[in-house]
Amino acid sequence: MSVTVYVPRDSSALAVGAEALAEAIQREAAQRGVDLRLMRNGSRGLFWLEPLVEVATPAGRIAYGPVQAQDVPELFDAGFLAGGAHPTRLGPIEQIPYLQSQQRLTCARIGLIDPLDLDDYLAHGGYRGLHRALEHAPEEIVAAITASGLRGRGGAAFPAGIKWNTVREAPGNVKYVVANADEGDSGSFADRLIMEGDPFALIEGMTIAALAIGATQGYIYLRVEYPHAHATLERALATAYRAGYLGADVAGSGKRFDVEVRLGAGAYVCGEETALLESLEGKRGMVRSKPPLPALRGLFDQPTLVNNVLTLATVPYILAEGAEAYQRLGTARSRGTLPIQLAGNIARPGLIEQPFGISLREILYDYGGGSATGRPLRAVQVGGPLGAYVPAAHFDLPLDYEVFAAQGAVLGHGSIVAFDDTVDMARMARHALAFCAAESCGKCTPCRLGSTRGVEVMDDVLAGRQVETKVALLRDLGETMRLGSLCALGGMTPYPVLSALEHFPEDFTAAAARSRLG
Amino acid sequence: MTPSAWDETTVRRVIDAHKERPGALLPILHALQAEFGHVPRGSVPLIAKALDRSRAEIHGVIGFYPHFREQAPGAHVLQICRGESCLAMGGEHLAEHAKERLGCEFHGTRADGAVTLEPVYCLGQCGCSPALQFDGEVYGRMTPARLDELLREKGLV
Ligand SMILES: Cc1cc2nc3c(=O)[nH]c(=O)nc-3n(C[C@H](O)[C@H](O)[C@H](O)COP(=O)(O)O)c2cc1C
Ligand code: SF4
Ligand code: FES
Numbered sequence: 001m002s003v004t005v006y007v008p009r010d011s012s013a014l015a016v017g018a019e020a021l022a023e024a025i026q027r028e029a030a031q032r033g034v035d036l037r038l039m040r041n042g043s044r045g046l047f048w049l050e051p052l053v054e055v056a057t058p059a060g061r062i063a064y065g066p067v068q069a070q071d072v073p074e075l076f077d078a079g080f081l082a083g084g085a086h087p088t089r090l091g092p093i094e095q096i097p098y099l100q101s102q103q104r105l106t107c108a109r110i111g112l113i114d115p116l117d118l119d120d121y122l123a124h125g126g127y128r129g130l131h132r133a134l135e136h137a138p139e140e141i142v143a144a145i146t147a148s149g150l151r152g153r154g155g156a157a158f159p160a161g162i163k164w165n166t167v168r169e170a171p172g173n174v175k176y177v178v179a180n181a182d183e184g185d186s187g188s189f190a191d192r193l194i195m196e197g198d199p200f201a202l203i204e205g206m207t208i209a210a211l212a213i214g215a216t217q218g219y220i221y222l223r224v225e226y227p228h229a230h231a232t233l234e235r236a237l238a239t240a241y242r243a244g245y246l247g248a249d250v251a252g253s254g255k256r257f258d259v260e261v262r263l264g265a266g267a268y269v270c271g272e273e274t275a276l277l278e279s280l281e282g283k284r285g286m287v288r289s290k291p292p293l294p295a296l297r298g299l300f301d302q303p304t305l306v307n308n309v310l311t312l313a314t315v316p317y318i319l320a321e322g323a324e325a326y327q328r329l330g331t332a333r334s335r336g337t338l339p340i341q342l343a344g345n346i347a348r349p350g351l352i353e354q355p356f357g358i359s360l361r362e363i364l365y366d367y368g369g370g371s372a373t374g375r376p377l378r379a380v381q382v383g384g385p386l387g388a389y390v391p392a393a394h395f396d397l398p399l400d401y402e403v404f405a406a407q408g409a410v411l412g413h414g415s416i417v418a419f420d421d422t423v424d425m426a427r428m429a430r431h432a433l434a435f436c437a438a439e440s441c442g443k444c445t446p447c448r449l450g451s452t453r454g455v456e457v458m459d460d461v462l463a464g465r466q467v468e469t470k471v472a473l474l475r476d477l478g479e480t481m482r483l484g485s486l487c488a489l490g491g492m493t494p495y496p497v498l499s500a501l502e503h504f505p506e507d508f509t510a511a512a513a514r515s516r517l518g
Numbered sequence: 519m520t521p522s523a524w525d526e527t528t529v530r531r532v533i534d535a536h537k538e539r540p541g542a543l544l545p546i547l548h549a550l551q552a553e554f555g556h557v558p559r560g561s562v563p564l565i566a567k568a569l570d571r572s573r574a575e576i577h578g579v580i581g582f583y584p585h586f587r588e589q590a591p592g593a594h595v596l597q598i599c600r601g602e603s604c605l606a607m608g609g610e611h612l613a614e615h616a617k618e619r620l621g622c623e624f625h626g627t628r629a630d631g632a633v634t635l636e637p638v639y640c641l642g643q644c645g646c647s648p649a650l651q652f653d654g655e656v657y658g659r660m661t662p663a664r665l666d667e668l669l670r671e672k673g674l675v
Contacts, residue, residue, distance in 0.1 A: 015643050015658035047645030186601025186640040224548075224585050225641055227654055262541070263548055265583035268639060282543030282569070284582035300540065343644035344606035350645055372607065381602055385639075417603045417644070431605065435639065 002035040003081045006054040006061070008111065010043035010196050011228040012189070017068055018051040024069035025053070028076050036081070042197020044111030045351025046098055054093055057083040063093040098367060104353045105326065105337050106314045107190070110197035115232055118239050121200045127245065129316030133208045134253050141212040142168055145315065147323035149335025154180050154271075154308030155383070155412045155488070157334075157401045163305065166295040167213040170303035175215040177206050178280070178299060178306045181222040181229070182264055182271035185384025187415030190339040191309035193351055195222075195229035198313070199236035203259060205312030207250060208319055210257045213305050218259040221276050224266060233261050268385075268439040272487050273306040275441060286441050287487045308413070310339055329355040331400045338399060344380070344417035345371045361395040363416060375420040379504070381428075383412025385435055386492035388499035389425065408499065410492075425504035426512065429474075430458035432496040436489060447490025450481040454497065464513025471508055474501065528553060529561045537568045543579055547586050556587040592627040592634035594672065596620075597651040600637045603644035608661070612648050613637070615662035619669065632674055 007013070007022040022038060029036035046052060052065035053075075062083040064075065071088065078086040090096055104110075113120040121127070133141050146161025167175060179202060183191040194202055206218045222230055237259055240246045250257050262280055264270050270279045274288035277299050298304025314336070318326050326336045334356035340363060343349045347369035364370070364377060371377050379389045388409040390397065397403060404411050419428075433454035440448045454477050460470045478494035485491040501508055532553060536545045546565055550557050557580055566573045580586045598604075598613045613624075620628045620635055627634040643649035646658025652668060669675045 011656050012643050012646050012658060015646050015649060015656040045645070050646070183642060184640065187603045187644050188640070189642045189644055192642040225638065225651075228656075262544065264585075265544060265547070266585035266638075267583050279544065280541050282541040282579070284579055341644070343603040343647060349647075385602060415644070417606055419606045423606065428602070428605075431602070439639075 002037050004037045004039055004056040005081070006039045006041045006056075007051065008043045009040035009115075009228075010050075010111075010193065011226075012047055013043050013050045013052070014228070016050050016066070020069040021051050021053070021067060021072070024072040028072050032076060034076075034081065039114055041113065042110045042115050043193060044093065044099060045107070045193055046096065047349045048347065049090065052090075053080075055081055055083060059083060060092045060094065063090040063096065064088045065090060098348065098350065098352075102353050103329065103337055103355060105317045106201075106310055107193065107198070107339050107351060107353050108317070109201065110193050110351075113198065115197050115199055116235050116239065118200065118243055121198075125320060126200055126316070127204055127251070129319030130204050130207055130245070130251060132319045133211050134251060138168055138212045138214065141208060141319070144318060144323045145212070148318045148326040149323075149330070149333075150311065150314055150318065150326065151334070151401070152308055153310035153314075153338075153413060154273075155185075155410070157411070160307065160311055163295055163307070164209065164212055166293065167215075167303045167305045170296050172303045174217075174300075174302045175213055176299045176302060176304040177209045177213065177215045177218040178273075178276070178304055179206055179218065179220040179312055180271065180273065180276060180306055180308050181220050181226075182276060183223055183226070183309070183413075184268040184271040185386075185413050185415055187343045187381065187384060187417040188341050188413045189343070190341050190351060190414065192226055192229050194309055194313045195226070196232050199233050200240065201313040201316055202233075202309055203236060203240050203246070205315035206259060207245065207257055208315050209305055209307065209312060211250075211253075211255065213303070215305065216256045216258065218257065219280060219299070220259065220261045221264060221270070221280060222261050223264045223271075230261060230263065237261070267441075268435075269441045269487075269489055272489065275487075276306065277304065284441075286443055287489075289486060310413075331355075331357040331398065331403075333402055334400045338411070338414050340399070341413075341415040342368050342418070343415065345373060345377075345420045346418040347372050356400050357398045359396050359398050360390065360416070363399075364395060364418060368418065371418060371420040373420050373422075375422065377418055378421040378423055379419045379425065379500075381417045381419075381496060382415070383410040384415055385432060386410075386488060386495055387412050387415075388495040389428070389503060390499070391503040393503075408495070410495065424512075424516065425500040425507040426458065426462055429497045429500040429508075430455060430462060432493055432500075433458060436493040440489060441487075444484065444486045444490060446481045446484035447486075447493075450477050450484075450490065451493060453477060454481075454493075461508055462513060462516065464510045464517070467508065467510045467513065471501065474498075524554070524558050524560060526560070526564075529558065529564055533561075533565055533568045543569060543571075543576070544583075547580065547583075551586060554590075556590045559588060592631050594633045594653050594674070595636060595651075596633055597636045597638040597641075599639070599641050599643070599647070599649045599651075601640035601644065603640070604648035607647040609648040612650070612660055612662060612665065616650075616665060619666070619675070
C-alpha cells in the first residue's frame with residue numbers, strides 16, 4: 001500500500017532546504033523499495049518548523065519538523081512512514097497548538113491541499129462560493145460582501161462592499177478587476193502564502209468580484225520578487241481555463257471572465273493602487289491624484305475594482321458560508337479574521353489567522369514565544385515599513401483598526417515585526433526615511449525632498465551633532481510630510497520615524513550617539 | 519539563464535509577440551530582460567516605434583523601475599534583503615559581510631565581473647529572516663558563515 005508524504009513547495013520551505021529534503025525522501029524510498037507518493041503542499045505557515053514534513057497515517061497527518069535531507073535515513077529507520085517516534089516528531093499536525101487554536105477562514109486550505117490540484121480544491125469547499133454567487137443577482141453578491149463587514153486588507157481598510165458597489169453602479173461597458181499582489185510591505189507574506197498555497201482561492205474571489213461588478217477582464221499585478229508565486233499562478237490559471245472556470249463561459253453561466261498575471265518591476269510605490277494602474281498601462285508608477293476614484297475611472301480610464309489578494313481570497317468563504325458566519329467574528333468595526341504575519345526577531349514566526357481583538361501580547365508571546373534571541377522584546381513594527389513602532393508598554397493593544405488608529409498606529413496588511421532590546425531605534429528611523437527616499441515616485445516635494453533631508457538630519461542625530469536642534473527639525477519634517485504628501489508613502493513615513501522618537505527618545509540623544517560611536 | 523548577445527531579429531520578435539497587449543510596455547521589457555539579462559539600449563527606438571511612444575518615454579519607464587537594467591549585470595546576482603524583519607535578525611551584519619567578501623558596495627559588481635550585489639526590500643521570506651536571493655533562488659535563516667558556504671558551492675570563493 002502506498003504512503004503519502006507531504007513536503008511543502010512553498011518558497012519559504014524551499015529557502016530552508018525543502019527541495020533537497022523531497023529528493024532525499026524519494027531516493028530513500030526507492031532504495032528501500034517503499035511505495036511512496038510525494039505530495040507538494042503549500043506551507044502551513046509555521047515557519048520555525050520548516051521544512052515540515054507530514055505523513056498520512058490512519059491517525060491523521062503526522063508532522064515532523066524541522067527536518068533536513070540528512071535526517072531522512074534516520075526517519076525511515078524510526079518508522080516515520082507509520083508515524084513512528086523521532087526527536088522531530090510533532091504529532092498530528094492539526095493538534096499543534098499554534099495551528100489548532102487558529103480560526104483559519106481566508107487561509108483554511110494553505111498547507112492542507114495540493115495547490116495545483118483543482119479536485120483537491122473542490123474537495124475542500126473550493127468553488128462553492130462561485131456557485132452560490134451564480135444563483136444571485138450582482139447586487140445581492142455585493143450585499144453579502146457589505147453585510148460581512150469585510151474591509152480591504154491591503155492597508156487602508158476601506159469597506160469592500162462600498163467599493164464593489166461603486167464599481168458596480170459606475171457607468172461603462174468595460175470594467176476591470178485588479179488583484180493587488182504587489183505585497184511590498186516588509187514583514188508581509190500572507191498574499192504569497194495564498195498564491196503559492198491556494199491560488200484557486202484568489203482566482204475564485206476575482207471571478208465572484210467580476211460577476212458582482214460586471215467585469216470581463218481581470219489582472220493580477222504581482223511583484224517580480226515572487227517567481228514561485230508567479231509559476232504557481234500561471235499553472236493554476238491554465239487549469240482553471242481548462243476546467244471552464246475561466247474564459248468565455250464561466251462554470252456554464254454564459255458569462256466571460258479572463259485573468260492574466262502582470263509582473264511589477266521592483267517599485268514599492270506600485271503597490272499604491274493608482275501607481276499600480278499606471279504601471280499596468282505601461283507607464284512609470286506615478287501616483288494619480290484622486291478624484292477620480294479608480295472605482296469610477298481606473299485602468300484605461302474604465303471603472304476598476306482594485307483589491308488586495310487577501311480581500312479577494314476571503315470572498316469565496318463569505319459567499320459559501322454566508323455573510324453572517326464572517327461578520328459574527330471580530331470587534332466593533334473590525335469584523336471577521338485577520339491573517340496576521342509574525343516575523344522579525346521572534347522564536348516562532350508564522351501566519352496566525354484569528355478574529356480581530358486578539359492582543360499583541362498574545363501574538364508575540366503565546367504564539368511567537370518571545371524573541372528568537374531570548375532577549376526582551378523592545379518594540380514591534382505593525383503594518384509594514386510605513387507602520388508605527390509600538391513599545392512593549394502597549395503590547396496589550398487589541399488588533400482592531402480603530403483602536404490602533406487612536407494610538408497613532410495602523411494594522412495595515414497585518415504584519416508584525418518584532419525587535420529585541422539590541423535594536424537602535426534611531427537607526428530604524430533613519431532606515432524608514434531612506435526607504436521613502438529610495439521609493440518615492442517623486443510627484444510631491446514633501447515626500448521626495450523631505451525624506452532625503454530627513455536622512456541627513458538622522459545622520460546628524462546618529463553622530464551626535466546638534467542633537468536637540470536636529471530632533472526638532474525631524475519633527476517639523478515629519479509634520480510637513482504627513483500633511484503635504486499625496487499618498488501614504490510620504491504621508492506615513494513619519495509614523496515609524498516619529499513613533500520611534502516618541503517611544504524611544506533615549507535613542508535620539510547625544511549620549512546614545514557617544515555610545516554608538518564608542 | 520544565459521544572456522544572449524544583441525541581436526535585432528530577436529528584439530523585434532519579442533516586441534512583436536507582446537505589442538498588441540493592452541499596456542504592453544512592461545511585458546516587453548520583462549521579456550527582453552529575460553532574453554538578454556538586461557534591456558539592450560538599442561531596443562529602445564524599436565520599442566518606441568512599435569508602441570508609438572517617444573524614446574524619452576521608454577527610457578523614463580526603464581529608469582523608473584529598479585528591476586530593469588540597461589547594462590548587463592555580473593554573471594551572478596546576489597540580492598540581500600533590507601526589509602525590517604531581516605534587519606531585526608542580523609540582516610545588516612549579513613549585508614556588511616557580503617560587501618566585504620565581494621569587495622563591492624550595493625549596486626556594484628565584484629572586480630572580476632562574477633557577482634553583482636544588490637539590496638532588495640523584502641522577499642516575502644520574513645518568517646525565515648534574514649533572507650537573500652541568489653540568481654532567483656531564495657535562501658532563508660542566513661548567516662555570514664552560510665553565505666560563505668553558498669559562495670563556495672557556487673564556485674565563487
Ligand atoms: C505606498 C503604498 C504601497 C501600497 N502597497 C500595497 C500592496 O503592496 N498591496 C496592497 O494590496 N495594497 C497596497 N497599498 C494599498 C492600495 O493603495 C489599496 O488601498 C489597496 O490595494 C486596495 O485594496 P483593499 O481595499 O482590498 O485593501 C499600498 C498603498 C500605498 C500608499
Ligand atoms: S507621497 Fe511620495 S510616493 Fe506618494 S505621490 Fe507623493 S511623491 Fe509619490
Ligand atoms: S523583510 Fe526580509 S524577507 Fe521580508
